[in-house]
Amino acid sequence: MKKLQYSFEEINTKIITYFLITFFLIYGINLFTTGFAIQYSSPLDNNLNPNFQWVLESPIQFFIGYLFSFLPYPASFIVVQIIAILYLIGSCIFLCKHQEIDKSSLFFVLALSPFFLIIFTWFGKPDLFLIGSYFSIVAFQRVRPMTSLLFFIIGVFSHPQIFIFLIIFSYFLNLIQLNTRLIFYLFFCYLIYFFYLANLGEIYGRDNFIFDNLIGLITTGVRNPLFSLFCTFGWLWFVILFNKKEIPKIFFFIVVLIFLITILTVDHTRIFTLLSLPCIIFLAKNYDIRKFIKNINRYIPIWFFLFFQFQKSDGFIVDTTWSYKWAPLLKDFISSLL
Numbered sequence: 001m002k003k004l005q006y007s008f009e010e011i012n013t014k015i016i017t018y019f020l021i022t023f024f025l026i027y028g029i030n031l032f033t034t035g036f037a038i039q040y041s042s043p044l045d046n047n048l049n050p051n052f053q054w055v056l057e058s059p060i061q062f063f064i065g066y067l068f069s070f071l072p073y074p075a076s077f078i079v080v081q082i083i084a085i086l087y088l089i090g091s092c093i094f095l096c097k098h099q100e101i102d103k104s105s106l107f108f109v110l111a112l113s114p115f116f117l118i119i120f121t122w123f124g125k126p127d128l129f130l131i132g133s134y135f136s137i138v139a140f141q142r143v144r145p146m147t148s149l150l151f152f153i154i155g156v157f158s159h160p161q162i163f164i165f166l167i168i169f170s171y172f173l174n175l176i177q178l179n180t181r182l183i184f185y186l187f188f189c190y191l192i193y194f195f196y197l198a199n200l201g202e203i204y205g206r207d208n209f210i211f212d213n214l215i216g217l218i219t220t221g222v223r224n225p226l227f228s229l230f231c232t233f234g235w236l237w238f239v240i241l242f243n244k245k246e247i248p249k250i251f252f253f254i255v256v257l258i259f260l261i262t263i264l265t266v267d268h269t270r271i272f273t274l275l276s277l278p279c280i281i282f283l284a285k286n287y288d289i290r291k292f293i294k295n296i297n298r299y300i301p302i303w304f305f306l307f308f309q310f311q312k313s314d315g316f317i318v319d320t321t322w323s324y325k326w327a328p329l330l331k332d333f334i335s336s337l338l
């Protein structure tokens with residue numbers, strides 16, 4: 001335990017593995033499989049009920065699943081998720097290597113934020129592909145720019161709306177360079193994406209959902225305002241406050257903009273975390289997170305904060321996947337005994 005508490009410069013694969021296992025035991029995992037069973041065998045067709053057609057806007061898993069369509073649905077889904085995990089791990093390794101980001105700093109900015117909580121809670125969404133693509137673009141843009149086209153395609157097909165914001169925010173935080181190649185990649189990838197949408201025909205997408213439920217979304221978004229703010233960066237807010245005099249104003253402008261965007265979403269913490277990835281990388285790249293960790297650990301073990309997480313979803317504060325999966329069942333069981 002002493003090693004886990006004090007060896008901040010020695011964060012390694014073993015410690016991260018222990019952390020993830022413990023995190024899983026505490027928070028559980030929620031499998032998001034909407035649309036996969038139907039679409040992975042025919043990703044270019046619209047076979048979904050209008051209530052679920054919004055998942056067609058993020059079809060990367062259906063296309064990758066199609067490569068394994070000879071397998072039964074559960075097996076194909078598992079293979080796709082394994083690919084997503086490996087993709088994310090590889091992108092983190094290359095991000096640290098090519099951007100000269102200390103791996104301990106990257107781990108702590110991710111772990112202090114709700115990053116791991118939203119990955120486990122929304123496991124099965126295309127988030128891992130989106131994050132892996134974004135990390136890879138930041139990692140390779142300067143050293144191997146020609147390889148970025150594949151990452152752009154995967155990112156656009158993971159979540160086209162969030163992806164374009166990631167590129168814009170990264171430019172203003174000086175994480176990527178806006179050049180002719182990047183603009184061409186964006187134009188080319190979105191052109192392919194719009195051809196994909198045209199092939200599907202008219203669908204009930206995210207924009208339709210927002211317009212049809214605008215008042216309800218705003219009401220949900222402003223519910224629990226204080227916790228809404230905390231459920232953005234989570235404990236990472238302390239790192240931001242610790243370095244607030246050095247952090248540029250553009251950083252806080254982007255944070256406010258992201259927060260306003262999340263008011264129009266149901267999964268508040270998840271969307272904020274995904275949109276704020278440039279901010280998270282900016283902190284890991286430019287500030288000594290280990291210095292903050294050492295100062296905090298004098299009073300409270302940092303692992304307390306890493307393992308005490310919650311998020312805002314559908315207007316409510318949610319702690320663990322285990323709780324909202326099993327608490328109702330446990331309540332019914334106890335009620336049956338009384």
